[in-house]
Amino acid sequence: MNDEFEILESDVLIIGAGGAGMRAAISVNDAGLKPIMVSKSLLGKAHTVMAEGGIAAALGDVDSKDNWTVHFGDIIEEGVYISDWKMAELLAKEAPERVLELERYGALFDRTPDGRIMQRAFGAHTYRRLAHIGDRTGLELIKTLEDQILHRNIQFLDEIYIVDLIKNNNKIVGAYGIKMNDGKRYIFRTKAIVIATGGSGRVFKVTSNSWESTGDGLGIAYRAGVKLKDMEMVQFHPTGMVYPPSVKGVLVTEGVRGEGGILLNSKDERFMLKYSPEKKELDARDVVARAIYKEIMDGRGTEHGGVYLDISFKGPDFIKNKLPAMYQQFLEFADIDITKKKMEVAPTVHYMMGGIEVEAESGKSNIENIFAAGEVTSGLHGANRLGGNSLADILVFGKRAGDSAAQYALSSKLEKIDQNEVESITKHINDLFKEDGKNPYALMDRLMTCMSENVGIVRDGEHLKKAIEIINELKKEFPDVGTKGGMKYNHGLLGCLELENMLISCEATATSALMREESRGAHTRSDFPKKDKNWRKSIVVYRGEKNEIVYETEKTKEMPEEFKAYVKPEVYK
Amino acid sequence: MSENISVHVFRFDPETENEGKFVEYSVPYIEGMAVLDTVRYVEENIDPTLSIRWNCKAGKCGSCSTEINGKPSLMCKTKVDTLGKDITVAPMASFPLIKDLVTDISENWEIARKIPMFSPREGMEEPWKINPKDVERSKEFKRCIECFLCMDVCHVIREHYTPYFGPRYIVKAASWDMHPLDALDRSKFLNNEGGLGYCNITKCCTDVCPEHIKITDNAIIQEKERNVDRQYDPIAMLIKGRRKKEKVVR
Numbered sequence: 054m055n056d057e058f059e060i061l062e063s064d065v066l067i068i069g070a071g072g073a074g075m076r077a078a079i080s081v082n083d084a085g086l087k088p089i090m091v092s093k094s095l096l097g098k099a100h101t102v103m104a105e106g107g108i109a110a111a112l113g114d115v116d117s118k119d120n121w122t123v124h125f126g127d128i129i130e131e132g133v134y135i136s137d138w139k140m141a142e143l144l145a146k147e148a149p150e151r152v153l154e155l156e157r158y159g160a161l162f163d164r165t166p167d168g169r170i171m172q173r174a175f176g177a178h179t180y181r182r183l184a185h186i187g188d189r190t191g192l193e194l195i196k197t198l199e200d201q202i203l204h205r206n207i208q209f210l211d212e213i214y215i216v217d218l219i220k221n222n223n224k225i226v227g228a229y230g231i232k233m234n235d236g237k238r239y240i241f242r243t244k245a246i247v248i249a250t251g252g253s254g255r256v257f258k259v260t261s262n263s264w265e266s267t268g269d270g271l272g273i274a275y276r277a278g279v280k281l282k283d284m285e286m287v288q289f290h291p292t293g294m295v296y297p298p299s300v301k302g303v304l305v306t307e308g309v310r311g312e313g314g315i316l317l318n319s320k321d322e323r324f325m326l327k328y329s330p331e332k333k334e335l336d337a338r339d340v341v342a343r344a345i346y347k348e349i350m351d352g353r354g355t356e357h358g359g360v361y362l363d364i365s366f367k368g369p370d371f372i373k374n375k376l377p378a379m380y381q382q383f384l385e386f387a388d389i390d391i392t393k394k395k396m397e398v399a400p401t402v403h404y405m406m407g408g409i410e411v412e413a414e415s416g417k418s419n420i421e422n423i424f425a426a427g428e429v430t431s432g433l434h435g436a437n438r439l440g441g442n443s444l445a446d447i448l449v450f451g452k453r454a455g456d457s458a459a460q461y462a463l464s465s466k467l468e469k470i471d472q473n474e475v476e477s478i479t480k481h482i483n484d485l486f487k488e489d490g491k492n493p494y495a496l497m498d499r500l501m502t503c504m505s506e507n508v509g510i511v512r513d514g515e516h517l518k519k520a521i522e523i524i525n526e527l528k529k530e531f532p533d534v535g536t537k538g539g540m541k542y543n544h545g546l547l548g549c550l551e552l553e554n555m556l557i558s559c560e561a562t563a564t565s566a567l568m569r570e571e572s573r574g575a576h577t578r579s580d581f582p583k584k585d586k587n588w589r590k591s592i593v594v595y596r597g598e599k600n601e602i603v604y605e606t607e608k609t610k611e612m613p614e615e616f617k618a619y620v621k622p623e624v625y626k
Numbered sequence: 627m628s629e630n631i632s633v634h635v636f637r638f639d640p641e642t643e644n645e646g647k648f649v650e651y652s653v654p655y656i657e658g659m660a661v662l663d664t665v666r667y668v669e670e671n672i673d674p675t676l677s678i679r680w681n682c683k684a685g686k687c688g689s690c691s692t693e694i695n696g697k698p699s700l701m702c703k704t705k706v707d708t709l710g711k712d713i714t715v716a717p718m719a720s721f722p723l724i725k726d727l728v729t730d731i732s733e734n735w736e737i738a739r740k741i742p743m744f745s746p747r748e749g750m751e752e753p754w755k756i757n758p759k760d761v762e763r764s765k766e767f768k769r770c771i772e773c774f775l776c777m778d779v780c781h782v783i784r785e786h787y788t789p790y791f792g793p794r795y796i797v798k799a800a801s802w803d804m805h806p807l808d809a810l811d812r813s814k815f816l817n818n819e820g821g822l823g824y825c826n827i828t829k830c831c832t833d834v835c836p837e838h839i840k841i842t843d844n845a846i847i848q849e850k851e852r853n854v855d856r857q858y859d860p861i862a863m864l865i866k867g868r869r870k871k872e873k874v875v876r
Contacts (some may be wrong), residue, residue: 095679096735097772098687112753153753159744161761161768161805168755186768192686193768203738234724263682297658303684378686381838385685385703387658494670538675541639542725545674 060470062242063089063208064462065455066228068215068270069249071099072191072447073427073454075198077247080455082205086462088455089241090202091213091230093250093265097199100251100263100428101447104191105306105378106175107183108155108448109441110148114169116180121145122619123179128442129612131177131337132406132435133574134589134623135283138612139413140433144442144449151448152184160197162186174311175440177337183441188308188378194444213239214547215269216482218246218277218423219474225277225422226468229478233547236540238479240470244462245422247454248274249447252405252428253558258505260402261293261304270429272554274409275561279418280595282431282607283407284558285565288438288575289510291341293401295359300386302401305362305379307440309396310334312375314364316345317395318353324360339437339575342400346510349399359399365392400510404443406434406575407562410593416454419595422461426454431591436574485549490535493548496527500552500559503527508563513580517567524560531556564604565592586625629655631706633664635676636716639725646723648714655706661715662690662701665727677726685836688773691718692727698775698834718778731774737795740819744802747809760806767801767845769837770794776831776841782824790821793831793841800845803852813852822850 065081067074070092081088092099111124124145129136152170156162162184163171174181186193202209212233219227225246230239253268254260275281292305310316316334318324328344329336345360354360364372369392373380376391383389383396409418409425411432416424427447434442500523507520534552536545569592571585572578590608597603612620630652638646651672653664662680669676680690683702690701693716695709706713721729746754776793777783783792791799799812799820816822829842839845 094681094687095689095731098681098689100682102687102771103682103684114753156754157746159802159805159808161756161764164756164758164761166758168757169753171758187765189686189769192771196768196770196772200738200743203735204743206739234730263684263687264680298656299658299660299663300684382684492670492674494674498670536674539642541641542677542728543675544669544677548674 058238058240060240060242061089062467063087064243065245065247065458066091066241066243067247067249068228069099069251069427069429070096070209070211071101071249071251071427072194072198072444073451074247074249075195075202076448076451077249077426077455077458078207079198079201079205080452081459082207084456084459084463086459088207089243090207090209091215091241092209092211093214093269094211096202096209096211097195099195100266101191101195103261103263103304104194104444105188105304106308106311107173107185107190107441108148108152108194108444109175109178109182109439110152110184110445111145111182112149112152112170112172112184114165115172119180119182124148124182125616126619126621127177127179127439128433129620131437131439133437133584134435135573135591135609136435137413137432138610138616142616143413143453144433144445147449148445151445151452155194155197155448158197158201160186160193173308174335175307176310176335176341177332177439178441183311185308188306188376190444210239214550215273216550217273217478219470219478220277221468221471221474224468225420227470229475231482231540233542236542240475242467242470244465244467245424245458247416247458248409248423248425248429249427249451249454250429252408253555254402254405256501256504256555256559257402258501259293259302261290261302262402267551267555268558269551269554270425271408272557274418274423274425275557275596277420277423278596279420279423280410280593281408281561282410282591282593283435284561284594285569285576285592286406286436286574287402287562288338288404288406289342289400290403291338291345291400292362292398294387295397295399296357296387303382303386304401304403305396305398306376308376309362309364309379312364313367314362317361317363318348319355320353324348337437338440342510343577345398345400355397357397359397361395362398363395365394368392404428404438406436406438407431414453415457416450417457422465424454424458426450436576482546485535485546486537487535488537491530491533493534493536493545493552496530496534497548497552497555499523500527500555504559508566511577511579512566513578514567517563520563521560521567524556524563528556560602561594564602565594568592568604584625589623631655631664631713633668634712634714635665635668635727637676637726638723640723659706660702661694661704661706661713664706664713665701665715677724677728679728686771688771691773691775691778692716693718693778698778700773700775700836703836718774720778720780720783721774734774734777734794737791738798740791741795741799742802742810742812742815744805745809746807750807754807756806763804764801764806766839767797767804769839770797771837773836775834775836779830779834781828781830786824788821788824789819790824791816793846795820796822796849797839797841797845800849803849811852813849816849817853822846822853
């Protein structure tokens with residue numbers, strides 16, 4: 054067993070190297086301090102790379118009437134009035150500047166005929182608002198920021214798995230990681246931490262999320278005493294691939310509908326006219342996802358259990374220019390030429406609106422030196438996220454979290470690492486090596502199946518209780534999981550550690566979903582189909598003093614009077 | 627469908643073993659299955675200590691680069707149906723092996739740091755205006771997902787010790803050189819420092835690119851020819867200082 058340690062010191066440790074982590078690292082570097090950025094996957098491979106449609110920013114380049122107040126209103130309304138209004142304000146105001154900053158770094162956005170940044174329509178955005186690079190905006194974003202990381206010589210260690218944060222006298226003083234390449238253990242001594250690890254979509258069986266999205270940041274934060282919020286709010290993207298089985302869940306960008314694509318059932322009916330006569334295919338994601346779900350449930354689905362998405366009528370030139378990655382994806386993965394044929398799609402788990410509760414301006418959690426940004430946080434998107442707001446989110450709040458963590462680090466010093474803490478984490482890891490351990494992937498599979506079957510797009514009390522029961526069974530079995538082999542690049546070991554974090558996310562999600570006895574945004578309860586004004590609040594989850602999970606509710610903060618003019622008043626029927 | 631397929635996966639830990647070997651695994655066939663599904667099956671059901679690297683499973687991240695039946699390929703994009711009876715999966719040969727199918731690609735970051743970054747022309751008024759047509763050329767190179775298959779297949783990198791940066795980084799440089807607002811010309815640098823002359827345009831890199839970037843024709847040859855122009859065309863050299871940015875169109 055490799056028990057060797059390396060100790061690395063930084064002013065700010067950034068966990069995660071997607072858009073939020075990289076943007077935070079740039080901020081710390083700008084402040085003249087030393088960041089270290091670590092990530093579970095290789096540099097440049099983070100889940101951000103999968104983002105397709107664009108970055109929502111009220112630049113007004115295409116629709117000149119657009120401005121931050123309209124974007125603000127869209128966020129609050131589609132988040133069904135439980136978003137943190139301050140985060141919504143900051144996002145709406147600052148996203149345009151972050152887009153222009155990317156352009157200065159070398160990102161090359163699609164243009165309007167007169168040379169400005171092209172913006173496309175997306176679900177429930179009042180105006181055409183998404184700055185984009187074809188349908189591979191995330192790739193451009195991540196490669197552009199990666200260039201900054203490399204040329205600024207920001208220290209990064211990729212393929213590092215952070216097992217836990219390290220405390221000393223109730224203060225977080227560092228983190229414990231395993232480098233997969235050589236199995237070496239690292240102690241990261243640091244003054245402040247930015248958690249930017251993304252979501253936990255992979256706790257579901259059918260998801261658009263990549264390998265790494267197992268909610269590790271949520272797990273380590275929770276164990277460190279950080280509060281999580283809105284964990285029941287899971288976004289189902291309306292359109293994931295359904296066929297062939299090996300690509301089930303892979304994302305089909307909303308850009309297809311943004312560029313004019315229509316949804317049809319097996320009877321060739323354009324069913325969105327019925328569910329949403331005004332916004333049709335471009336209504337909010339929760340509305341479109343539920344409509345597709347209902348069509349399939351009512352027997353109007355396709356042979357492989359989806360509905361049709363058609364853009365072929367736009368012609369090959371248009372499609373290959375506007376949606377090149379989708380054209381390629383269907384051709385290569387499904388043998389379907391989307392310029393000639395319809396796509397088959399169904400909802401797929403896409404995004405967690407819930408996560409670490411943060412202060413809007415600074416990204417600070419309830420622990421003074423833990424900051425967070427991006428999908429791992431909560432608040433901005435409330436009960437439903439608008440497409441394109443995630444890329445805006447990681448840039449705006451990645452920068453803010455990096456700035457505030459740097460500010461914090463300026464006036465603090467490195468603390469001593471408590472060896473007892475280190476030893477207890479080491480022991481936990483070493484205990485996972487056993488001759489006859491249960492296969493973590495077998496448990497993971499049961500967990501994912503349980504979540505997809507019981508905590509899906511339409512929920513009810515009975516199924517949620519069943520989910521909690523299964524999660525509890527799996528928690529009891531967890532001490533038996535184990536792996537063989539060594540520390541080096543051992544996915545068996547990683548699987549055990551991931552599973553532990555996934556169980557936390559799942560328990561918080563299922564229990565919060567059971568508590569919220571109403572339907573709001575992405576959270577739909579067939580036994581409580583209406584929205585309830587008493588639930589204009591959030592469920593906060595944290596670890597209690599006896600290691601029990603504590604659930605509390607927290608009222609949504611009221612926005613100042615002058616902001617109310619930007620938002621349609623909430624209606625309860 | 628319950629037929630099984632057999633996959634021969636390369637297993638080797640250079641730290642603890644003297645040599646590697648192909649191990650045969652039997653995996654249940656699923657319709658539309660990719661090679662990645664087969665090795666994931668092995669990892670999740672047969673031997674969790676098998677080291678594989680993957681992430682998006684959708685051809686977008688470039689993590690699962692290996693050599694399948696000898697050809698540098700992404701595991702997620704290579705369908706089992708296209709491979710016939712025998713399937714072998716081996717790690718990329720151009721990079722140091724970590725374990726099994728996973729290689730150390732970190733030397734690429736050192737090359738990346740050498741490529742001069744995007745340098746916008748001075749004095750441009752913000753927000754910048756760019757003709758939509760001018761975006762197109764650079765766009766092709768910006769499709770690169772950094773799977774490094776082009777570096778793996780490149781025989782200059784495989785067989786010789788040269789300063790050649792490799793196809794990925796000629797593409798990277800070309801993406802900036804063809805950025806409509808970039809002020810630099812990297813062709814001379816690529817030739818002098820980047821060993822561009824070592825490439826004898828066999829187009830192997832273009833053949834394996836999962837993003838179908840015409841690496842040789844549109845990046846390498848362009849950068850080679852631009853460099854020749856710079857060196858031997860005194861008039862072009864004279865005008866260079868006066869023009870804002872010269873776009874070479876052939």
